[in-house]
Amino acid sequence: MSFDFSAAFVYWPELLNGAINSIRIVALAVVIGFVLGMLLAIAHRSGNRLIRGVVHVYVEIFRTTPALLQLMYVYLVLPAVAGINLGPITAAWITLGLNTAAFFSEILKAGFQSVERTQYNAAFVLRLNKVDTFRFVVFPQLIRNIFPPTVALFITVIKYSSLAAGIGALELTRVAQLIAVQSFRLVEILTVVAIIYFVIAYPLAILARAYEARLRRGMY
Amino acid sequence: MKEDARKKPFVSLRGVHKRFGDLLVLRGVDLQVAQGEVVVLIGRSGSGKSTLLNCVALLEQIEAGTIEVDGAVVGAGPADETALAPKTRRREVAAEIGMVFQSFNLFPHLTVLQNITLAPRRVRGVSSRNAEILALELLDRVGLREKANEYPVKLSGGQQQRVAIARALAMNPKVMLFDEVTSALDPELVGEVLKVMRQLAEEGMTMLVVTHEMRFAREVADRVIFMDQGVIVEDSAPSRIFTNPSTDEAARFLRVLMDAEAVE
Numbered sequence A: 001m002s003f004d005f006s007a008a009f010v011y012w013p014e015l016l017n018g019a020i021n022s023i024r025i026v027a028l029a030v031v032i033g034f035v036l037g038m039l040l041a042i043a044h045r046s047g048n049r050l051i052r053g054v055v056h057v058y059v060e061i062f063r064t065t066p067a068l069l070q071l072m073y074v075y076l077v078l079p080a081v082a083g084i085n086l087g088p089i090t091a092a093w094i095t096l097g098l099n100t101a102a103f104f105s106e107i108l109k110a111g112f113q114s115v116e117r118t119q120y121n122a123a124f125v126l127r128l129n130k131v132d133t134f135r136f137v138v139f140p141q142l143i144r145n146i147f148p149p150t151v152a153l154f155i156t157v158i159k160y161s162s163l164a165a166g167i168g169a170l171e172l173t174r175v176a177q178l179i180a181v182q183s184f185r186l187v188e189i190l191t192v193v194a195i196i197y198f199v200i201a202y203p204l205a206i207l208a209r210a211y212e213a214r215l216r217r218g219m220y
Numbered sequence B: 001m002k003e004d005a006r007k008k009p010f011v012s013l014r015g016v017h018k019r020f021g022d023l024l025v026l027r028g029v030d031l032q033v034a035q036g037e038v039v040v041l042i043g044r045s046g047s048g049k050s051t052l053l054n055c056v057a058l059l060e061q062i063e064a065g066t067i068e069v070d071g072a073v074v075g076a077g078p079a080d081e082t083a084l085a086p087k088t089r090r091r092e093v094a095a096e097i098g099m100v101f102q103s104f105n106l107f108p109h110l111t112v113l114q115n116i117t118l119a120p121r122r123v124r125g126v127s128s129r130n131a132e133i134l135a136l137e138l139l140d141r142v143g144l145r146e147k148a149n150e151y152p153v154k155l156s157g158g159q160q161q162r163v164a165i166a167r168a169l170a171m172n173p174k175v176m177l178f179d180e181v182t183s184a185l186d187p188e189l190v191g192e193v194l195k196v197m198r199q200l201a202e203e204g205m206t207m208l209v210v211t212h213e214m215r216f217a218r219e220v221a222d223r224v225i226f227m228d229q230g231v232i233v234e235d236s237a238p239s240r241i242f243t244n245p246s247t248d249e250a251a252r253f254l255r256v257l258m259d260a261e262a263v264e
């Protein structure tokens, strides 16, 4: 069989539109995920038993159920039960945002735990106040510790965004699916789309690697 | 020189009690340390030595008794709360108490120089420039000037510990607490740290030192204190405690330590 990649180029406006929708889903999901994740982590750290329990349940629900099912819940169950109707793209970034928040709060939690108790003691006996201790001692170490898993999470969100195809959101994967079927150029279209995902995510992977290499050299 | 200084204690603990949950770790500790005095604390693991130092460093809140430093009550149990010095004075005195830990606890993301200058700049308001000048002087004192721009991971344990001492000294403390600062070091690195501490003692620093280094205790300490189950059971000059301890407990503990040292 012969491949004709020109099919992918013929459909470039549709693909571009799909890519833009994907980026929109990812960008909004990441913003929601990082902000809400931070709030969850702070709530978990400072909150009482009840608050910690709520955060825990939230996190575990999102961690233990399939993301596609989460999407279906928000897109299909919410209108039926609560009468809230969301478009598929809106449903996608909201759901992925909530999902990302759960994972990001866990990353932050581990990050805080990885700054050793002894560092707080050292700062304390130097009589640094709480704000300075956080700003100059804890925060820089926290950033260092959460950076690699956060980049990995970002890449995961990019990949998860393709699940929105499952609820009919016209993002990159869904568009590719439609075009592929219509044009009978399955291999070409899907290959081009895979490359697009790769091109978007790979720089992040490189960034994570470069940072880890830097850490190995004992630098920050 | 120490005779007249001894009249007024610089650090004074009275009836200090500390518990962790159900575990009563300090059960009425009384201890006076004069200005310029070097007091070595010894005792079995779990006898409360670290807890005692942590209480003096104000890392731990005590349940009963008082802790007075430089004429100010800086720590007190709930019953003695009224004895506490005003907050600003307590903060002032807290900054006169320096502490060095077994595990160095340098800030890994900061260079040696930044480790030392951070607290003077942020707490004492010293300018960056002056803080650096001071830090370099201190690094000279501990023999590590050439490491100023290294990160802690690049240093040996002995070097890290000397930086930790320099970092504490940068706050210009009037009393220094050392909690087994050589215990985590390879044997060949112990000497360089003890040398710095010895020098500090000679310069007249008031020091409370938890250590298993009996030679250091014998040669540098003015007093050696033996703790057992949260109380001080023996408090004597090193010449006395090593030759003629007054309690069997201390005698047994010292025999084990000295045997171990003899083997080395």
Ligand SMILES: Nc1ncnc2c1ncn2[C@@H]1O[C@H](COP(=O)(O)OP(=O)(O)OP(=O)(O)O)[C@@H](O)[C@H]1O
Pocket: B020, B023, B025, B043, B044, B045, B046, B047, B048, B049, B050, B051, B052
């Ligand atoms: N933060 C804490 N929470 C609960 N228990 C503690 C805490 N710190 C110390 N302890 C307990 O208090 C007792 C005294 O501990 P401490 O560290 O003061 O002993 P130590 O004399 O320094 O012993 P070592 O020689 O092993 O360092 C121990 O039984 C210890 O387990």
Ligand SMILES: [Mg+2]
Pocket: B049, B050, B051, B179, B180
């Ligand atoms: Mg100890």
